[in-house]
Amino acid sequence: MGQEKKKNNLKKFRIIIAIFFFLLVTLFFVDIYELIPNSFYKFFLSFQFFPSLLKIISSLSIFSLIGLTIVFIFTFLFGRVYCSFICPTGVLQDLIIRISKKLKIKRKFKYSKESKVLRYLFFILFLLFIISGTITLVGLFDPYSIYGRISSNIFLPLITNLNNGVNFVLEKFNYYGLRPITYKTFVSYAFIVALVNFSVLLVFAIFSGRSYCNTICPVGTFLGLISRLSIYKIAINKNLCTSCGKCSVVCKSNCIDFKNKKVDFDRCVVCFNCFGVCDFNGIGFNKSIFRKVNIDVDSSINETKREFLLKSFVASGSLLLSSRLAKAISYNNKNKILLNNIPIIPPGASSIEHLNNYCTACHLCVSICPTKVLQPSVLEMGLQGFLQPHLDYSKNYCHYECNKCSQVCPTGAIRPISLEEKKLTQIGVVHFEMKRCIVYTDETSCGSCSEHCPTQAVTMVDYKDGLTIPKVIPDICIGCGACEYACPVRPIKAIYVVGNKIHNKAKPPKMDKPILNTTEDFPF
Amino acid sequence: MKRREFFKKTIGAGVFAGLSASMLNFKDIIASHDNKKISAPYDLVAIKGGNPVEMFDEAIKAMGGIQTFVKKNQIVVVKPNIGWDLPPERAANTDPTLVGRIVEHCIQAGAKKVYVFDNTVNEWTRCYKNSGIEDAVKKAGGIMVSGKDEKYYQEIEIKNGKSLKNAKVHELILQADVFINVPILKTHGGTGLSLAMKNLMGVVWDRGYWHRNNLHQCIADFVTFKKPHLNVIDGYRVLARNGPRGVSEADVVQMKYLILSPDIVAADAAATKIFGWDINKVPHISMAEEMGVGIANLQKLNIKRITL
Numbered sequence: 001m002g003q004e005k006k007k008n009n010l011k012k013f014r015i016i017i018a019i020f021f022f023l024l025v026t027l028f029f030v031d032i033y034e035l036i037p038n039s040f041y042k043f044f045l046s047f048q049f050f051p052s053l054l055k056i057i058s059s060l061s062i063f064s065l066i067g068l069t070i071v072f073i074f075t076f077l078f079g080r081v082y083c084s085f086i087c088p089t090g091v092l093q094d095l096i097i098r099i100s101k102k103l104k105i106k107r108k109f110k111y112s113k114e115s116k117v118l119r120y121l122f123f124i125l126f127l128l129f130i131i132s133g134t135i136t137l138v139g140l141f142d143p144y145s146i147y148g149r150i151s152s153n154i155f156l157p158l159i160t161n162l163n164n165g166v167n168f169v170l171e172k173f174n175y176y177g178l179r180p181i182t183y184k185t186f187v188s189y190a191f192i193v194a195l196v197n198f199s200v201l202l203v204f205a206i207f208s209g210r211s212y213c214n215t216i217c218p219v220g221t222f223l224g225l226i227s228r229l230s231i232y233k234i235a236i237n238k239n240l241c242t243s244c245g246k247c248s249v250v251c252k253s254n255c256i257d258f259k260n261k262k263v264d265f266d267r268c269v270v271c272f273n274c275f276g277v278c279d280f281n282g283i284g285f286n287k288s289i290f291r292k293v294n295i296d297v298d299s300s301i302n303e304t305k306r307e308f309l310l311k312s313f314v315a316s317g318s319l320l321l322s323s324r325l326a327k328a329i330s331y332n333n334k335n336k337i338l339l340n341n342i343p344i345i346p347p348g349a350s351s352i353e354h355l356n357n358y359c360t361a362c363h364l365c366v367s368i369c370p371t372k373v374l375q376p377s378v379l380e381m382g383l384q385g386f387l388q389p390h391l392d393y394s395k396n397y398c399h400y401e402c403n404k405c406s407q408v409c410p411t412g413a414i415r416p417i418s419l420e421e422k423k424l425t426q427i428g429v430v431h432f433e434m435k436r437c438i439v440y441t442d443e444t445s446c447g448s449c450s451e452h453c454p455t456q457a458v459t460m461v462d463y464k465d466g467l468t469i470p471k472v473i474p475d476i477c478i479g480c481g482a483c484e485y486a487c488p489v490r491p492i493k494a495i496y497v498v499g500n501k502i503h504n505k506a507k508p509p510k511m512d513k514p515i516l517n518t519t520e521d522f523p524f
Numbered sequence: 525m526k527r528r529e530f531f532k533k534t535i536g537a538g539v540f541a542g543l544s545a546s547m548l549n550f551k552d553i554i555a556s557h558d559n560k561k562i563s564a565p566y567d568l569v570a571i572k573g574g575n576p577v578e579m580f581d582e583a584i585k586a587m588g589g590i591q592t593f594v595k596k597n598q599i600v601v602v603k604p605n606i607g608w609d610l611p612p613e614r615a616a617n618t619d620p621t622l623v624g625r626i627v628e629h630c631i632q633a634g635a636k637k638v639y640v641f642d643n644t645v646n647e648w649t650r651c652y653k654n655s656g657i658e659d660a661v662k663k664a665g666g667i668m669v670s671g672k673d674e675k676y677y678q679e680i681e682i683k684n685g686k687s688l689k690n691a692k693v694h695e696l697i698l699q700a701d702v703f704i705n706v707p708i709l710k711t712h713g714g715t716g717l718s719l720a721m722k723n724l725m726g727v728v729w730d731r732g733y734w735h736r737n738n739l740h741q742c743i744a745d746f747v748t749f750k751k752p753h754l755n756v757i758d759g760y761r762v763l764a765r766n767g768p769r770g771v772s773e774a775d776v777v778q779m780k781y782l783i784l785s786p787d788i789v790a791a792d793a794a795a796t797k798i799f800g801w802d803i804n805k806v807p808h809i810s811m812a813e814e815m816g817v818g819i820a821n822l823q824k825l826n827i828k829r830i831t832l
Contacts, residue, residue, distance in 0.1 A: 008543075034649075036767065097792040136699070167683070168675070174637070176639075176668065176669045176670075178647065179670055180670055180672075180673045182672060182673065327607050370647050370649075371647050383602060399609065399646060399647050400609070400646075401609050401610075401646075401650065401654075402647075402650075438736060442736075442738070444737075444738040444740070444741075445714045445715055445738075445739045445740055445807075446714050446735045446736075446739055447712065447713035447714020447715065447734045447735075447739075448714065448731075448732070450713035450714070451645070451712065451713055451768050451769065452645060452683070452769070452770070453769070454769060456766050456771050457770060459713070459766075460713035460714065466804075466805065466807075468713060468714065477605060483765055486732075488732040488733070488735035488736040489736070509771045509772070510771070511771065511772045511774045512774060522572070522798075522829050523797040523798060523800070524570075524794060524797050524823075524827065
């Protein structure tokens, strides 16, 4: 296209940083060999805006505070740098745009007016969801969580299958160096949500660039509001601009109004694509490049009276609507829990309410869970818990020596707890129904439940004719579900765990005195 | 075009190679090696008082060396107990130094390949790692294989089985020339003790079926299908309570025993006695004896006893 005349180092810099964060976040979700240390998750996910915001509230995380402060500082300085450098959904859209340009589906962008009503309507709705504690609905639109679900439900299955395919071929040649990965994570409804998320992004990105970020995305709108106060803004130098429109054509945010020589900086994602294309250096940061020339950038922000009225109308309307909605949802939620079995949620989540209030359903915990016992919910926790994780003991059980989900959760919905603490966190309590037990019905040996129990909250006691039968000690049970998973009785198990709505502290397992060594001669 | 052609060829070659490899494997199964009569100087060697490596070295020497069981260029599968994500001190898994030493002996005897696996109870990669067995085996030159994927397991028929008529068995067990069974002696809430025969629950896919259908009988039934060529029972650290997993190190007793026998029933009977129990407390031992798998009456056997 003949646009490669000028060096555009800022753009190159942006691409390098963006690829770094994008790859890293992707690897976090598809780390099938468990190579990435927990500290990486803690540090690098702290830059993700919405999760970090939640984590500061939920668990006063210092990492998140630092990460978020850095994001804020950069936004105050240069605008929505976050959207082009860090946000994985943003970078995913940039990739889609790049590919669609290569495939010649869509090559040019043009300026479009901001859809203000829609944008602020969405934003107010999200605010209300946050206030009413229905975070999961915000999570459906939060860019980090969207990308998380896409990675977890689309990329992870692909990578796992690829690994297992290669493993299959290698093992045919007796090479056992690449291990097969147990695959239990494909969940159809979670996959559908991820697919819808992805399709929406695909359509938006191909046909109107970063419109998702500038119309729906709650983080985009919020950072947009801050970027109005930014010290450095991208603007057009009216003295140099010839209104040729070259900058507008490459602007993914459709925010360069070259006819009026204005940049709607609120919608600018600071990708620097426009910097290299102007023949006269007529577009750039207002303070550094245009120091000598006076230009006004804030004229676009003057709100008319009509607009103000419209906004307040929309705001009050949606306020009413969503408070109703939230009430209805939480009512359903209560009923659900009373009626059915209480779902079991990961240790560290502390209570169903806490999980509901902070989880954005990014499915990072679901992706990294080594036993895959963590599964996305449908309506186990009501609408409020839609897609949030719960433990499914028909799939597996919670590994006693593992606290990984609590270590990686970026929102603090699963609070970081030590392994010692996890081993005493009672997420549910065991229930035993003797009349279904094999030892009772068939009068043959079993002991599968007790065998699996790490604390011996299920222990085998003498029954009759040399047989042993399970006995439960609820005090020391942590509800890990190993007994339920292992119980061979079908279709309804003889031993099962009922979740604790609010997690308790279990008593430590009994440890008596050591048994003395027996050193005799050979007994035969 | 060139690139595409290259891909086509590579994929073609890969598919062809894969298919032919699977045909070869199939052939192996058809010609599956029977348990030939092994001429060992003793029916059973019991040894005590040393560390696992010393005890194994002495015991296998008494048996005429590992060469009695492993010939040159043979493929060996070693099946320890790696069921739990616990360190060696907790005595829930077979001692890693013992497993490593057995692999070393096999390699020294000229074994072509030595595979080690278990269908673990806990998440398998953690069990392999934290039991110390993966490291020990790799250091000794053996190969760790997963036991946690159904694709490895092949349906077999157990003709003499009473409760267990079919099972899906790990392909390595079916293909290997030599099968060495290395359990650890420990208590078990369901079966009393977990010994050599019980350890074979880790070579099948669906253990739940066994638990549902008279566990002791299933354990005995399976041995009528496959008897290991050599059983090495690790009685160095013994989980004397709360088995098979244990709650803490308080459950562990250091007994410093090792039993070595080609007869799985005899090995289990001897281990039961060492634990101080009557063999009737572990019903699958006499069940297996009745089915003609081996001899539980130790007085009938030629036993070598060694104290270090």
